[in-house]
Amino acid sequence: GLSLDVIEKVLSEPALSGWAGFGVVVQAYGPRAGVVIDALYDMAIRHDRKIMVRLVKGAYWDTEIKRAQVKGVEGFPVFTQKAATDVSYIANARKLLNMTDRIYPQFATHNAHTVAAVLHMAEDKEKFEFQRLHGMGETLHNIIMEKHGTHCRVYAPVGAHADLLAYLVRRLLENGANSSFVNQIVDEDVPPEVVAADPFESLSDTTLHIPTGPELYLPTRVNSMGFDLMHTPTLDVIESARAPWKAHSWAAVPLLTVEAKPKKAVRLLNPAASSRSPGTVRNASPADVQAALDNASVWDTPLEQRQEVLLRAADMLESHYGEIFALLAREAGKGLPDCVAELREAVDFLRYYACQATNTPPAGCFT
Template structure:
């Protein structure tokens, strides 16, 4: 749909107004020194300040689950951080100097490192058992926040692992949904203009339901996935739960979309609206994929939810494409992904009758732009939602919730050791040079730059003035 220049200008002006109001409110909502999160935030802030320290810290966190002894932990600490010792505070340098791996001090250093890494992981991971997960999502609920749960783990490479992944979701739905469904109603979280919204919301990866998820064998992969997916969907319908299909790297995108369309067009699930899928705005194909889903949803006759995100596999996609000599499937510049996110946000709002918008972002510019388009198109607050990551941008989550928006927190659960890879991804995302969250720690940030229109950012970069 073509939008007139006057409408675009009005939306941009409203985006700037809303964005600055949000920024001003967040400036007054920072955690205090008496909160544990303040200390964890400042560890991240320290890591952000020096690229060399950040790399070594994340290398250590990534390898930590494989280290079985205090001695090996201390040895890796020394090996990694001796490379950047000149960048460390004097106390940290002293600790490395006096603590030999097999000494008492070395064991103390290793224990402290493992404890701190675990505490940081607990910030981003909700628990490993249904009881722990229930406690975590109950806390979110008390804060006025909804949730979606995602099981952590490495790639599935055997049928027993695929069975275990399926069983974990069956256990979660059957164990959690009856309990959360007894909570007192919160209209902001539990209803939209179409009616009831399931409280128990889970997100899963189709590739984890099949040990041979291969785009070169679409029919075989689809049948294997659907055999394990259908019981999860039946359990969800029985327990009034919601199921969302996550998107992974580009090679799996088309097969994931095709399986999603096949199973939710089946007679058993065709009339079920409590389902959705992810679309990644860092892919230039996102617009075409949304158009295809719109046409499919109209044929289906029942709407679905779309979680629009920027995308979390940029490094992987660019490295694989370069290594294999393939065209890169993702935008190479962040402003391009941001610009596409804004275009597809408008598309979702214009077609919300069939594609119900769930915007996954911590970027205030992106969210202010969404709020501006919602106002322009008279979209009710309850007919779309904001989604953010567990353990990140808590002030933003609460601010949007208090403003009347439904905020859903993407909440990983599972064993901490398999979850370490997820933790590293979240830390890298949180501390990337272009991350909006990174700027939240920077008191010298230029607000005009933060809220600059993505296309203008691109133009300034091309002109060498950015």
């Protein structure tokens, strides 16, 4: 990924040779955490570096979930159950403890079960450290340092009020959650067995399902198809779908129900390259519109058939996304994010109104 490319570029700088202060944070709530750690270890070996890796559970869970739903993509970039994140943290902690020849692990946690797991796996207390936030977990880590001789670094955010407020709000949301260890440890109504529950056991009991992708609005309607534009394979698929239309010339004409005088075709311009026209358009005249209205019959098509037309149109737009993206780029100069947004908006409208028609009383014919 781009972040790892940037990290490696910095890490390879000759000026950093012999310096062991370069640090990276890895979030355990991401399924890719283990792969990222492996990549960092490989970099450290290849560039002959000693680096610090701070392992955290992750502070943007709500944002990641919501972003995936808004994008309409299938699946999430983070684990959806807390137990899965706890298991991931322990698994990646063990991985880091086996890489201490190149990595100095820093375990940021206030969870007593996680701390106990790290202590159980670690062979040398001098080759890693714990970390806690200022004002949190002080009692726990003081006991651990006194009993086991570990090190604990206190993490204290520094900055202006405007910069710190968002950070502090995230901490309140994170630690105020019912599943938070920090919240449970001070709640006398929560039994000790629940506070110190083994995440490996509770993981199999989780049944939480968070909808996203096509099923986001079910059973009402199917969500519009999303594209993860941060995913290189997805970009390759989009480019393959657009490629056949790279030099295509479209000829847009009005669909008339009556004879009409042929109009002169107007040549369209590509905003990014005026010499490469995407095609031509023949516009309908006011007389053509009036003639179409005069010849139109009363639309008494059954509701189910009207819905089917809208839903079929939505499916056809999605299946021809490559051509649509190419046309939007060549005629309107739109980048991929805008192309995706325009397609998804059109598809959403078609499916939304097809479903709304079922629950909307008929208003009769308009004249």
